[in-house]
Amino acid sequence: MKITFIGGAGTVTGSKTLIESNGVRILIDCGLFQGVKSLRELNWEPLPVLPASIDYVLLTHGHLDHCGWLPLLVGQGFKGKIYCTRPTKEVTKLILLDSGKIQEEEANRANREHYSKHKPAIPLYTADQAEATFPMFRVIKPNEIIPLDAEISAIYRNAGHIIGACSITLFLEGKKLVFSGDIGRDNDPLMYPPVQPVEGDYVFLESTYGNRLHPHTDVKLELETYINNAINKGGTVIIPGFAVERAQTLMYLLWQLKKEQRIPDVPYIFDTPMGKRVLDIFTGNTSWHKLSIDECTKMSKMFSIVSDYQETLDIVENMQPKVIIAASGMVTGGRVLTYFEHYIGLPQTTVIIVGYQAEGTRGRKLLEGANEIKMYGQYYTVKANILQIEGLSAHADQAGLLNWLSLLQDKPKKVFLVHGENQPADELRIKVTERYGFDCTVPLMGQQIDL
Incomplete structure (x- = not known):
């Protein structure tokens, strides 16, 4: 063999x-x-x-x-x-x-x-x-x-x-x-x-x-703190999300925080067309995870779920404070790049990294303190606050x-x-x-x- x-x-x-x-x-x-x-x-x-x-x-x-x-x-x-x-x-x-x-x-x-x-x-x-x-x-x-x-x-x-x-x-x-x-x-x-x-x-x-070793931290408390600090500064929170499972975990935790009135009443946007369809997979395969269909439905209602790219462009142009989950999780492609083009250079922006970032990816470079990142052949200065939650791996x-x-x-x-x-x-x-x-x-x- x-x-x-x-x-x-x-x-x-x-x-x-x-x-x-x-x-x-x-x-x-x-x-x-x-x-x-x-x-x-x-x-x-x-x-x-x-x-x-x-x-x-x-x-x-x-x-x-x-x-x-x-x-x-x-x-x-x-x-x-x-x-x-x-x-x-x-x-x-x-x-x-x-x-x-x-x-x-x-x-x-x-x-x-x-x-x-x-x-x-x-x-x-x-x-x-x-x-x-x-x-x-x-x-x-x-x-x-x-x-x-x-x-x-x-x-x-x-x-x-x-x-x-x-x-x-x-x-x-x-x-x-x-x-x-x-x-x-x-x-x-x-x-x-x-x-x-x-x-x-x-x-x-x-x-x-x-x-x-993953830290023994309170992930919900970290999310609560980071989001409140960013919104209080009038900024937008961008969370590069892996469309499968991490994005759904983030939705669940944010839904819990919102129910407990621990995070503000601002728009919560789920901008990953594939992630939207993954929600349907969760609903159709309940034996594989801990959520009930009712929980899947209720947490989804908290979010503006974006599918059309024109909606993404409209959201980008609206500078009001908001929380965005957008793929891809390692910032290698997808809708998150559109948000980065407009927001990564703003000091009031907060980017929360929540999953493993492979060597050479933009996500890894941001965690390593890069002053600029390259997207679509152009370099963009990084002025956003880059944070990480390791407990969500x-x-x-x-x-x-x-x-x-x-x-x-x-x-x-x-x-x-x-x-x-x-x-x-x-x-x-x-x-x-x-x-x-x-x-x-x-x-x-x-x-x-x-x-």
Whole structure:
């Protein structure tokens, strides 16, 4: 059996792990690279094997860094099956269509305003190419054995993180391979705690927060304080929101604060067309999260939910104090850039960063104190107040990741730490080795190993 770490090794993006066994090829996740240019350029590179030779894709969840390369895989010849849970299928369809649309729009804008070195600039893929992936999806139920091939099967178990997210155990050649996907938190406001594995010969564990512990702070109090301070200054609050789950968590917490009369009566705007549709996914999949349909309905009524881009432009022109949740969460694209163009240079503006910011993203640069950021070929001076709420992360921290391993009944032959930048992954490697005595390693991008 051969394992190739095509992506998601040494980085938190581009997750792709290839398993080759007895003539069968299985790809765990098929994510898009994001962040620094050297990573983004990898999206244009071919896979080390022909897509037509891959038999199955097993998706852990629907975030872009885990599913966003699927249109290219299909466009380059993949004709197999894509397995995932029902919410993951629904989320992935939204994510891919949105991604294709954004890439088309950005290519068109680059050509119109002549800021790309490519003549002409072309999208990585289009919305139509994204849609071509949909017939290949196969919905599975968690906790049930899924037969893939004659002697290969898989089982999905809830991972928390976002709606529909699962870890995957793959059974083949008499071995159990456990792929964590992204692990959620035990005390998430909306998601149920992740299910821990009890057996696994080889474990592939994410390490996004491998060197950090989430602070034990009152997230609602932080939101209350930041919003009140900003509104009292006559400013606007912009929260770059991941359209899936973090945006809904923010809506829930703000709704709670408003009910408790702890934040002011100003416009609360939810400007992510995809996030609006994710609300429908929450309503249609209530067994996957803690909210009732009634709670989903009531919290939505607090917000002006924007879909048309002209509404975005009208909101931008109205300088009254307001609170805006807009995608994307790492400020890599989407409606949040329109707000940043107008508000990032105003000292009364407050930007609240609430999720993980990958290396090279605008969100990471803002947290690192950048004085200017580049958008659509132009530089914008940063005068806004940049704040962070770490307690809203959808990822388990170091303690959570270590705890996820704690129920393994027998020592695995090896633990591979993936989906993390090098320093967090290596610090987690040391902790795993010290606590459990497991043979633990951090694979390199492109590395191939034999099991």
